[in-house]
Amino acid sequence: MSTTYNVIGTRPVRHDGADKVTGRALYGADLQLARMIQGAILRSPHAHARILRIDTSKAEALPGVYAVVTAADFPPAPADKIVDFGEGDTPLSSLRGNILASGKVLYSGHAVAAVAAVNAHVAAEAAALIEVDYEPLPCVLTAPEAMAPGAPILHEEFANGNVADQIRYEMGDLAAGFAQATLIVERELDTATVHQGYIEPQNATAFWSSDGRIHIWCSTQGSFVARDATAAVLDVPVSQVKVTPMEIGGGFGGKINVYLEPVAALLSKKAGRPVKLVMSRRDVFTGTGPTPGSRVRVKIGVNDAGKITAAQSWLAYEAGAYPGAMVVPGAMTVFACYDIENVLIEGFDVVVNKPSTAAYRAPGAPNSALATETVLDEIAEKLGIDPLELRLRNAAKEGTRRADGPRYKRIGCVEVLEAMKASPHYNAPLPGPHCGRGVAIGFWFNAGLPSSATLSVNADGTVNLIEGSTDIGGSRTSLSMQAAEVLGLRAEDIHPTVVDTDSVGYTGVTGGSRTTFSTGLAVHDAAQMVVEQMKARAARLWAVEAVEFANGVFSANGQSLTFAELAAQLGSTGGPVSCSATVNPKGVGGSIAGLIIDVKVDPETGKTDVLRVTSVQDAGKAIHPAYVEGQMQGGTAQGIGWALNEEYFMDNSGDMRNGSYLDYRMPTALDLPMIETVIVEVPNPGHPFGVRGVGEANIVPPLAACANAIYRATGKRLNRVPMNPATILGL
Amino acid sequence: MSAKVQVQTTINNEPVEFLCEPRQSLLECLRDVVGLTGTKEGCGDGNCGSCTVKLGDRIVTSCLVLGVEANGESITTVEGLAHGNTLHPLQKAFLEHAALQCGICTPGFLIAADALLQKHPQPTEEQTRFWLANNLCRCTGYDKIIRAVQAAATEITTTKSNGAAQ
Amino acid sequence: MKAFDYAAPASLPEAVGLLASQPSARLLAGGTDLLVQLRSGRKEADVVIDVKKIPELNEITFSPETGLTVGAAVPCYRLTAHAAVQTHYPALVEVASWIGGTQIQGRASLGGNLCNSAPSADSIPLLIALGATALVAGPSGRRTIPVEEFCTAPGRNQLAPGELLVSLHIPAPAPHSGASYLRFIPRNEMDIAVVGAGASVTLTDGVITAARIALSSVAPTPLFVPAAGEALLNQAPTPAALEAAAQIAQEAASPISDMRGTAAYRRHLCAVMTRRALELAVARAQENN
Structure with missing residues (x-):
C-alpha cells in the first residue's frame, strides 16, 4: 500500500454535519412516537439500606399513570447466571441489581421503581407517591475504608468482604532491582470519583409489541451491547430485541452500560404503548456510572544513570456498588510507558456505597x-x-x-x-x-472487537456505507474516508448510515478508540471486495483476464473506465455490487x-x-x-x-x-x-x-x-x- | 394538571400558537408541543446552555423560562438560523473548523455565538470565551469552537464590508 | 414539578392583591432561581405570579442628584447595557455580568438576587457597600428597607406576607468615591462565590472619609461589616490600613464547610478578597473626579 494518500489525511466536512448544525439530527430524547408515554424513576435517598416494603398502589391510582414496575417485574432467572457481551463477564444479578434494586439499595440514587404516565410531570408525581420502607445501614464510601476490618459489607455473599477481585502482575526480581537503585521514591496519591460529563443525559424509548418483539431507541455507544444486555436482563432471546441507535450526545465510556432500556421495555409491556425515559442531570450524576476514585502507591528505584531498576505499585479502586472497578487496566498501564525489568503490581477491586462505576476514556489509566x-x-x-x-x-x-x-x-x-x-x-x-x-x-491499549460494514455501489458512482458504529465524533466521515481511499473516490462520494441491530452485522461498541481502527478495517475490507467485483465487471466488458485499478480508474489493454463510468454499467454486466465484511482484528496498536x-x-x-x-x-x-x-x-x-x-x-x-x-x-x-x-x-x-x-x-x-x-x-x-x-x- | 393556556408567539419568523400547562418550560413547549427538537436539554437548571434560544432581544436558557412567558414574544431557535438551504456563516464555520463532535451542545453554541456577533462583530478570544461560558461542551475542549466563531466573525464582517463597498 | 397556575398582573396594586389572596403564591421575575427550586421540589407553588408586566418593576432611572433606581425585575443584560450605569456604577456592571452566564443574565435580576436571599448572592454585598435601599410594596403600603437589613436567614428576608420588592435605589456616587465587588470561584465563570467581598470607599484629600464593606458566603446572610469600614475612616488608603480592615472583615465572618469550600479556607479568603476589593475600590476612587 502506498503511503501517499488522496483522501486520508485531508479534512472533509462531516457527512452528518448539516443535520447537526441545523437541529435536524435526531437524538434519543427527540424521538416522538404515536401513543408514546413518558416515564420517571424513583431513586433511593439512602446510600445503603435494606428495602423492607415497596407499595406502588398510590402511584398506580394516580390519573394518567399507565404502569409501575419494580425489580419484582423481572422474569425469574437463575441467580448465578453469567452474561457475556464479548467484553467481559457480568453476573446477571449485578446487571439487574443496578437497573432496579432488589433486597438492598447500595448507593444514593440507586433506582428502585419506575412509572410510565401520560407525560413526564405526571410520571414524576406518581414516582413520588411510591412508598418505600427502608432500614438504613451504615455506609462505606472509600476503598481504604471499605478494605478495613469491620467495614460495612455491601454483598454478604462475597468471600473477601468488600474486595471483589485482586490481581497481581510480577516480573523480574523486585528486591534485586531496588537493591541496584541509588534513589528510590515512593508516593501515595488519591483521586476522587469523577463523571464523564457527557452533555446529553441517558435516554431510552421502548416498545414491546404484541408479537413479542422489543424495539428500543436509545443513546448508546454500542447498539449490540445494549441489545444483548437488555435481552439478558429481560431473559428473552437477543433476536427478540432490536436496538436503533439514535444520535448520541457524548459518552466517553459512560454510555456502554444499560440503565433505562430494560426498564422502558418492562413499562411498555405493561402499558402496551411506547415508553420514553429520559434522565435528569442529577439522575445522570447519581444513577449512572462515574469512573472510580482510587488510592495508588507507586515506588520507583533508579540508578545514577537515570535508568529505572525496579517499580512497584499497589492500587485500590472504588468499584461503586457492584464489582468492576477499572483496576485491571489501571494496573496494566501503571508502568506501561516504560521498559522496566523488575516489577510488582497489586490491584484491588473494592465495592463501596457509590454508583456502580463505568468506563471513562482510558478507564483506570489516569488514576x-x-x-x-x-x-x-x-x-x-x-x-x-x-x-x-x-x-x-x-x-x-x-x-x-x-x-x-x-x-x-x-x-x-x-x-x-x-x-x-x-x-x-x-x-x-x-x-x-x-x-x-x-x-x-x-499509554492506552485501544481495542479491537468485531465490526461489520456493507458497501453498495450506486449507479451514479457513489457508494452507500451501512455500519453499526454509533457516530460520537465524526466516525461516519473517518470510515467513509477509508472507503473512499480504497475506491479512489472522494469522501463525499460515500454516503454513510448508522443502522439498527437488525440491519448490519455485529459491531462492538464505539469505545476503546476502536471505531476508526476496527470498523475502519471492515470498511477497508468491504471496499477491497468492491474493487475486486468491479474489476471482474470491467474484465467481462472488455473480455480481458486482468484489470488494473488505481486512483479510481479501471484499466486494461489501453481501455479505461472511471469508477463512476463502470458503476453506471453494473446493471448490464451482472447487476448491482454490494459487499459486506465482518472483522475481529487482532492487530490493535x-x-x-x-x-x-x-x-x-x-x-x-x-x-x-x-x-x-x-x-x-x-x-x-x-x-x-x-x-x-x-x-x-x-x-x-x-x-x-x-x-x-x-x-x-x-x-x-x-x-x-x-x-x-x-x-x-x-x-x-x-x-x-x-x-x-x-x-x-x-x-x-x-x-x-x-x-x-x-x-x-x-x-x-x-x-x-x-x-x-x-x-x-x-x-x-x-x-x-x-x-x-x-x-x-x-x- | 392545571388548565392549559394558549400562547401566541413568533418562532423563527413564523407565527406559532400552542397550548401548554403553566409548569411546562419553554424548552419543553418547543420540543414536545411545537415539535422543534433542535434545542436540547442537558441539565434543566440553566448551567449547560444546550437549550439556548433567542427570546426577544437577548438569549436565554429556555429550560428556565415558562412556556406561558413566551406569549407575545419572538423566539429564534437553531432551526431558524439558516436562510432556507443556505447555512448561516456560523453553521458553515462550525463544520469547516470541526467545532462539533457529538453535536448535542452545538445548537446552543450557535444561538449564543450568533448573539455574541450581533453585539461584538469582531470579538476577542477573551470576549468570546466569556460570552460562551454559559455553554458547556465536553467533547472539544472549546478550541475549535472558539476558532469557528472567530472565523465566522471575520466572514460576516468581510461580506458586510464587501457589500457596502459595492 | 407540581402543577401551578400562572398570573401576570399589569399593575402593582393588582399584584399585591393577588399575592395577599394566594398564600402559596411565588413571585417570578427572571425565574433563574425559582424555576430551579420548583423543579427540584425545594419550593412549591399553587400560583406563580409573573411580575415582569408591572411597569414600575421594569424601569431603570438615573439622575446625578438622586442616584439610580432599578426595578426589581430588570434583567442584568439591560442593566449592563445602560449608559448611566456603565458610567457611574462600573462595579454594578461587573456584578451583573458575573451572575450566572450570558443566558442567565438575559433573565436574572438584582431584585431576584436579593429576594432569593442566598448567603452567596453576588450582588448583595455590593448593594450594601453602595448603601442601597429596597422599596417594598404590600397591603399596608410601601416601605423602604436598607439592603443590609433585608436578608434574615438563608432564603429568608424581611418581606411580610403579601409584600413584594418594587425597586432598588442606589445613591448617586460621591465625588472621589469608588466601589467594587470581587468573588473567589474555582472556575472563571458559572460558579457560586466561595467568598465574595463588596467595598465602597470615598476619598477626601487622599483620606478615606467613607467606607462600607460586606461579604458573601461567610454567614447565614450576606454580611455587612460596619466595623471594617469604620476602621478605615480618616486614614490614607495604605496597604496596612486596607489589610487591617480586611482582618476585621475576616473576624466578623462565621463560615461553614460545604461542597464549595471549607470554613478554614473561606475564613482565609475573607481577608484576601476584602483587601483586594478595597484596593480596587480605592483605585477607582482615585480615578473618579
Whole structure:
C-alpha cells in the first residue's frame, strides 16, 4: 500500500454535519412516537439500606399513570447466571441489581421503581407517591475504608468482604532491582470519583409489541451491547430485541452500560404503548456510572544513570456498588510507558456505597499514571535530569515487555517524547512568577472487537456505507474516508448510515478508540471486495483476464473506465455490487500521549490558571487530522477538569452534594486556553492505513502533568486529586 | 394538571400558537408541543446552555423560562438560523473548523455565538470565551469552537464590508 | 414539578392583591432561581405570579442628584447595557455580568438576587457597600428597607406576607468615591462565590472619609461589616490600613464547610478578597473626579 494518500489525511466536512448544525439530527430524547408515554424513576435517598416494603398502589391510582414496575417485574432467572457481551463477564444479578434494586439499595440514587404516565410531570408525581420502607445501614464510601476490618459489607455473599477481585502482575526480581537503585521514591496519591460529563443525559424509548418483539431507541455507544444486555436482563432471546441507535450526545465510556432500556421495555409491556425515559442531570450524576476514585502507591528505584531498576505499585479502586472497578487496566498501564525489568503490581477491586462505576476514556489509566508520572517528576528533579530526558532513558520500545505479559510491537513512546522535547511550547520560557510547567505521558491499549460494514455501489458512482458504529465524533466521515481511499473516490462520494441491530452485522461498541481502527478495517475490507467485483465487471466488458485499478480508474489493454463510468454499467454486466465484511482484528496498536502544561497558581487563593497546553499523541495514522486534534483537545480538557476541580462531593451519608453542572465544575470556555496539538504518526502494522485509535490515551497524562506543573509553581507535591484551590493551600 | 393556556408567539419568523400547562418550560413547549427538537436539554437548571434560544432581544436558557412567558414574544431557535438551504456563516464555520463532535451542545453554541456577533462583530478570544461560558461542551475542549466563531466573525464582517463597498 | 397556575398582573396594586389572596403564591421575575427550586421540589407553588408586566418593576432611572433606581425585575443584560450605569456604577456592571452566564443574565435580576436571599448572592454585598435601599410594596403600603437589613436567614428576608420588592435605589456616587465587588470561584465563570467581598470607599484629600464593606458566603446572610469600614475612616488608603480592615472583615465572618469550600479556607479568603476589593475600590476612587 502506498503511503501517499488522496483522501486520508485531508479534512472533509462531516457527512452528518448539516443535520447537526441545523437541529435536524435526531437524538434519543427527540424521538416522538404515536401513543408514546413518558416515564420517571424513583431513586433511593439512602446510600445503603435494606428495602423492607415497596407499595406502588398510590402511584398506580394516580390519573394518567399507565404502569409501575419494580425489580419484582423481572422474569425469574437463575441467580448465578453469567452474561457475556464479548467484553467481559457480568453476573446477571449485578446487571439487574443496578437497573432496579432488589433486597438492598447500595448507593444514593440507586433506582428502585419506575412509572410510565401520560407525560413526564405526571410520571414524576406518581414516582413520588411510591412508598418505600427502608432500614438504613451504615455506609462505606472509600476503598481504604471499605478494605478495613469491620467495614460495612455491601454483598454478604462475597468471600473477601468488600474486595471483589485482586490481581497481581510480577516480573523480574523486585528486591534485586531496588537493591541496584541509588534513589528510590515512593508516593501515595488519591483521586476522587469523577463523571464523564457527557452533555446529553441517558435516554431510552421502548416498545414491546404484541408479537413479542422489543424495539428500543436509545443513546448508546454500542447498539449490540445494549441489545444483548437488555435481552439478558429481560431473559428473552437477543433476536427478540432490536436496538436503533439514535444520535448520541457524548459518552466517553459512560454510555456502554444499560440503565433505562430494560426498564422502558418492562413499562411498555405493561402499558402496551411506547415508553420514553429520559434522565435528569442529577439522575445522570447519581444513577449512572462515574469512573472510580482510587488510592495508588507507586515506588520507583533508579540508578545514577537515570535508568529505572525496579517499580512497584499497589492500587485500590472504588468499584461503586457492584464489582468492576477499572483496576485491571489501571494496573496494566501503571508502568506501561516504560521498559522496566523488575516489577510488582497489586490491584484491588473494592465495592463501596457509590454508583456502580463505568468506563471513562482510558478507564483506570489516569488514576495510576498520576502516581507514576509524579514520582518520575520527583526523581528527575532529584537527579537533576530533564523530566522528558528521564522518560526517554526508560521509554518502552518495540519488544518491551509489559508486566501483564505482552511485548510491544511498534510503539510510539520515544517519538512522542521527542516531539514534546522539540515542541515550541517546551522550549519557550515561562511567563513569570508563580508559574510552573509540568509534563507527563500515558499509554492506552485501544481495542479491537468485531465490526461489520456493507458497501453498495450506486449507479451514479457513489457508494452507500451501512455500519453499526454509533457516530460520537465524526466516525461516519473517518470510515467513509477509508472507503473512499480504497475506491479512489472522494469522501463525499460515500454516503454513510448508522443502522439498527437488525440491519448490519455485529459491531462492538464505539469505545476503546476502536471505531476508526476496527470498523475502519471492515470498511477497508468491504471496499477491497468492491474493487475486486468491479474489476471482474470491467474484465467481462472488455473480455480481458486482468484489470488494473488505481486512483479510481479501471484499466486494461489501453481501455479505461472511471469508477463512476463502470458503476453506471453494473446493471448490464451482472447487476448491482454490494459487499459486506465482518472483522475481529487482532492487530490493535496502543497509543502513547503526552502533555505539556503551564499553569499559574495564585499564592493567596490557591487558584490555578491554565496558561498554555500542548497535547502530543501517536495516532498511528491520522485519517481526519481535525478529528484527531479534536479528540486530543477534548481528552486534555477533561483531564484538566479532573485534575483541578471535578469530584463527587459526598457527605458522610453518601449523598452527592454537588450533583449539578453548577457545582460539579467542569471546565467552561473561560477556563481553558487554546489547546495546541502535535500529531505523531508511528504507523500501526496491524492496520492497512496504520491507524491506532486516538480517543483515549490523551486523557491519561493531564492529571500528572497538572500535578507536576503545580509543584513547579508552588513547591508543593499534593497527594490528592482534584488539586483544587483549597487543597493547594492546605485549607 | 392545571388548565392549559394558549400562547401566541413568533418562532423563527413564523407565527406559532400552542397550548401548554403553566409548569411546562419553554424548552419543553418547543420540543414536545411545537415539535422543534433542535434545542436540547442537558441539565434543566440553566448551567449547560444546550437549550439556548433567542427570546426577544437577548438569549436565554429556555429550560428556565415558562412556556406561558413566551406569549407575545419572538423566539429564534437553531432551526431558524439558516436562510432556507443556505447555512448561516456560523453553521458553515462550525463544520469547516470541526467545532462539533457529538453535536448535542452545538445548537446552543450557535444561538449564543450568533448573539455574541450581533453585539461584538469582531470579538476577542477573551470576549468570546466569556460570552460562551454559559455553554458547556465536553467533547472539544472549546478550541475549535472558539476558532469557528472567530472565523465566522471575520466572514460576516468581510461580506458586510464587501457589500457596502459595492 | 407540581402543577401551578400562572398570573401576570399589569399593575402593582393588582399584584399585591393577588399575592395577599394566594398564600402559596411565588413571585417570578427572571425565574433563574425559582424555576430551579420548583423543579427540584425545594419550593412549591399553587400560583406563580409573573411580575415582569408591572411597569414600575421594569424601569431603570438615573439622575446625578438622586442616584439610580432599578426595578426589581430588570434583567442584568439591560442593566449592563445602560449608559448611566456603565458610567457611574462600573462595579454594578461587573456584578451583573458575573451572575450566572450570558443566558442567565438575559433573565436574572438584582431584585431576584436579593429576594432569593442566598448567603452567596453576588450582588448583595455590593448593594450594601453602595448603601442601597429596597422599596417594598404590600397591603399596608410601601416601605423602604436598607439592603443590609433585608436578608434574615438563608432564603429568608424581611418581606411580610403579601409584600413584594418594587425597586432598588442606589445613591448617586460621591465625588472621589469608588466601589467594587470581587468573588473567589474555582472556575472563571458559572460558579457560586466561595467568598465574595463588596467595598465602597470615598476619598477626601487622599483620606478615606467613607467606607462600607460586606461579604458573601461567610454567614447565614450576606454580611455587612460596619466595623471594617469604620476602621478605615480618616486614614490614607495604605496597604496596612486596607489589610487591617480586611482582618476585621475576616473576624466578623462565621463560615461553614460545604461542597464549595471549607470554613478554614473561606475564613482565609475573607481577608484576601476584602483587601483586594478595597484596593480596587480605592483605585477607582482615585480615578473618579
